[in-house]
Structures are given as C-alpha cells and as structure tokens.
Amino acid sequence: MVDILNLTFEELEKFLVHELGEKKFRARQIWQWLWNKYVRDFDQMTNVSKQTRALLKERAHITWPEMVKTQVSQDGTTKFLLRLADGALIETVLIPGSQGRLTQCLSCQVGCAMGCTFCATGTLGFERNMTMSEILGQVLVAREYLNDVAERPILRNLVFMGMGEPLLNLNEVMRSLQTLNSDFGLLFSPRRITVSTCGVNPEGLRELGESGLAFLAVSLHAPTQELRAQIMPKAARWELGDFIDALRNYPLKTRERITFEYLLLGDVNDSLEHAKQLVRLLAQTKGKLNLIVYNPSGDESDPYKAPTEERILAFEKYLWSKNITAIIRKSKGADIKAACGQLKAAEKTEAEGAE
The missing domain is CATH 1.10.150.530 (DNA polymerase; domain 1)
Known part of the structure; x- marks a missing residue:
C-alpha cells in the first residue's frame, strides 16, 4: 500500500x-x-x-498523525503530542503572534541525535527520521484543529525548529519544502518558512541555500568553539570558524538575512564578555539575532537556570551598541512544557510509571 x-x-x-x-x-x-x-x-x-x-x-x-494530547498555555501557545503510524511520538506547537496569526513549529525527526545539553529532545535520543507525510501531517492536524477554533486564527508561518535536526533528514525536509510551495496545495511561500540548523552538514546547508525554498535560522547558542563544544558537543564537530565562513557565503535573496538563535543560559553564556565575543563572531555575516531566554524545566536535574533580567538587558544593550540587530524572544508556553521535547518526555515518564 x-x-x-x-x-x-x-x-x-x-x-x-x-x-x-x-x-x-x-x-x-x-x-x-x-x-x-x-x-x-x-x-x-x-x-x-x-x-x-x-x-x-x-x-x-491516507494516514494522518493521531492526536494524543493537546495543551493550551495561558499565553495562547498550543502544543500537540502526536502519534505516528508506528507508534512513535512527536510534538508540534502553534505559537501566537500579532493580529491573530500563528507560527507552527514542526518536527522532522523522532527524537534527535545532536544531544544538546539544554534540550529536552536531546535527552530522549534519536529514534528515526520522519517522512514527508509525517512532517506535513503536522500541518494538516493543526489546520483541522484551527477550523474548530471560534476565532479562526491564521496559520501564517512555519518553522522547522521542533524535534530533530533538519539537515540530518535533508531528503524528506526538501521534499516537504517543495510540497509546501505548491501553488494548489498548502500554499506556503518560502518567505513564510524557516529551517533551523545547528550546523552539521556542509553539503546540506549548500543545497538548502541553493534551493531558495526557505529562510535559514542557525542555532548558535555560544560565541566560541570551546563553549559550544561544552553545551552542543555534536554540533561543535563542525568547527565554529568554518561554520561561520560557510554562512558568510550562504546565498541570500535581496533583503534576506540569516536568523541567529542564541539561548541565554544563566551564568553560562550570558555575560558581557560573551556578548563581545558574539559581536566579533557575527561581524561579517548578514544576519539578525534572536535572544531566547531559557525556560527551566523545573526538574531538579536541570543543569541550567534562566538568566537574570539585568544580564539579559545588558547583553542586548551591548549588541545594539555594536549595530547587531538583537531581539529578545521570551519563551512561550512555559506552563504547558512547550519547550521542544518536554511534553513527550513527560508522557514517557507517565507511561513508565504506569507499568
């Protein structure tokens, strides 16, 4: 079949x-x-x-992912736990924006092989790649859900920032992007799609750039090779200097910029010295910076904490003083464990406890 x-x-x-x-x-x-x-x-x-x-x-x-659980945050963030045909669990999130428009965060792998120390998905390990139908099935489920919402918010943007590293499932991600761009299908413009990578596949990065099918976001999170190796050990196998060189040569359309994502971890990467190092690193790239405030899991085993408001503002102020476009993005959905992998991890813990 x-x-x-x-x-x-x-x-x-x-x-x-x-x-x-x-x-x-x-x-x-x-x-x-x-x-x-x-x-x-x-x-x-x-x-x-x-x-x-x-x-x-x-x-x-015709097989859609099965809805297992839905959680709605006080801030309007909606998280879905979905079951695929083989029983694998994945997550997708609807994030509210302005004027009733939503961004959907898509997963592309069941689990993740990167093992980033601050990511709940990383602690779950890698199970397998997702197919195009499983990736885009998340969009179908979300749109069906939104049809039953009274306000009928608009699903405007898609970001491949959920479970998994897109460049490690490049074939299915590229097939998904081609289908998303269909003129008589899902009708998402490349301007409304962002693919996020932590930098593991030089050939894949080049192919994505040459396709023009999506904007690029980079999970950076550290301004030096040494610190990146501590908190993102597998991503750091591509030496940071070489990665940045590749990004300098990344094909960009007119007025297009790379989005750099930087997760502020309290007393880890949030000092003024880290900000200075970051400015030197990004000085020759055409990009903008999203500063994301870490959302602690609440688990006693969590090795990280949120940065103080004082350090957040000082970090942002220094970047702006050096003409780096930096925007603070507060984590949403903290009350429903909306960070990547948290809901699946909680479901797994509940299932193990019931055995």
Whole structure:
C-alpha cells in the first residue's frame, strides 16, 4: 500500500499514470483534495470517478498523525503530542503572534541525535527520521484543529525548529519544502518558512541555500568553539570558524538575512564578555539575532537556570551598541512544557510509571 501523502506531485502523477492507468489531470484533482481540502477518505473526492476511488482504496492509504494530547498555555501557545503510524511520538506547537496569526513549529525527526545539553529532545535520543507525510501531517492536524477554533486564527508561518535536526533528514525536509510551495496545495511561500540548523552538514546547508525554498535560522547558542563544544558537543564537530565562513557565503535573496538563535543560559553564556565575543563572531555575516531566554524545566536535574533580567538587558544593550540587530524572544508556553521535547518526555515518564 502506498502512503499517498508521502508522494510529491510528480510522484503522484507517475503513480496514477503508470500504476493505475489514469490520466495526468487526475493528479491535480487528488492533490487538491489531499493538501487543500484535507480529506482523509478517498470516497470524499467527489470529482474523482468511483472506479478511480476504488483503485486508490486498493493501492493506497491516507494516514494522518493521531492526536494524543493537546495543551493550551495561558499565553495562547498550543502544543500537540502526536502519534505516528508506528507508534512513535512527536510534538508540534502553534505559537501566537500579532493580529491573530500563528507560527507552527514542526518536527522532522523522532527524537534527535545532536544531544544538546539544554534540550529536552536531546535527552530522549534519536529514534528515526520522519517522512514527508509525517512532517506535513503536522500541518494538516493543526489546520483541522484551527477550523474548530471560534476565532479562526491564521496559520501564517512555519518553522522547522521542533524535534530533530533538519539537515540530518535533508531528503524528506526538501521534499516537504517543495510540497509546501505548491501553488494548489498548502500554499506556503518560502518567505513564510524557516529551517533551523545547528550546523552539521556542509553539503546540506549548500543545497538548502541553493534551493531558495526557505529562510535559514542557525542555532548558535555560544560565541566560541570551546563553549559550544561544552553545551552542543555534536554540533561543535563542525568547527565554529568554518561554520561561520560557510554562512558568510550562504546565498541570500535581496533583503534576506540569516536568523541567529542564541539561548541565554544563566551564568553560562550570558555575560558581557560573551556578548563581545558574539559581536566579533557575527561581524561579517548578514544576519539578525534572536535572544531566547531559557525556560527551566523545573526538574531538579536541570543543569541550567534562566538568566537574570539585568544580564539579559545588558547583553542586548551591548549588541545594539555594536549595530547587531538583537531581539529578545521570551519563551512561550512555559506552563504547558512547550519547550521542544518536554511534553513527550513527560508522557514517557507517565507511561513508565504506569507499568
């Protein structure tokens, strides 16, 4: 049985023509039912002949991720715990913005192999890569959920900043980006999509840049190779200087900039000296900086704490004084464990306790 949501438009066209003996125009019809009208049943495709629908039911299936748990924060952040067809659990988050617009944070791997010491997903380890249908299934689930919300907020932006490292699942991420950009499907412009990497795959970084299918964000979190090796040991295998050199040569469109993400960890990377080192590191890049205030897990084993307000403001002020565009992003959804991996970790703990 073919997972029809895991076919790109060209693959769907070939499947219909070569496997089912259909005409090419059927591909566009079925594609719109899948990605524009969000059907889960071939029988709902009313402009497709009964004979074709019967063939599709014999040879293919439509499988969405299953909603396991939904949590809504006081600040409007909504987190979903989803179960994939093989039972694997992943997370996706809807983050509120201005004028009722939402950003969805997507996962691309079940778990993560990077092992960053401040990330709950990193502590869970890596299970497997996700397919295109599993990645984009998160968008389908979110849009169905939003259809039942009275205010009908708009899902405007997508960020690949959930569970997993996108460049370590490059093939499926690129296929997902191509489908997202479809003119008669999900209709997301590249300007509304951001892919975040911590820097592990030079060839993948180059391919993403040359595709022009998304903006780039970089999980930096440390201004020196030594500190990065302490808190992001696997990402630091690509030496920081070489990584920054690659980013200087990253292809950018007019007025496009790389977004650097810097998680402020109390007394770890939040001093004025760290800010000075960061300015020197980013001086020759075309980018902007998101300063993210660490959201402690509340677990006694958490090795990190949030920085003080004084250190946050001093860090930001110094960056601005050196003409570095820096914006403080407060973590959202703290009351529902919205940080990446926290909900899955809690679910795993509950399940183990029930055994």
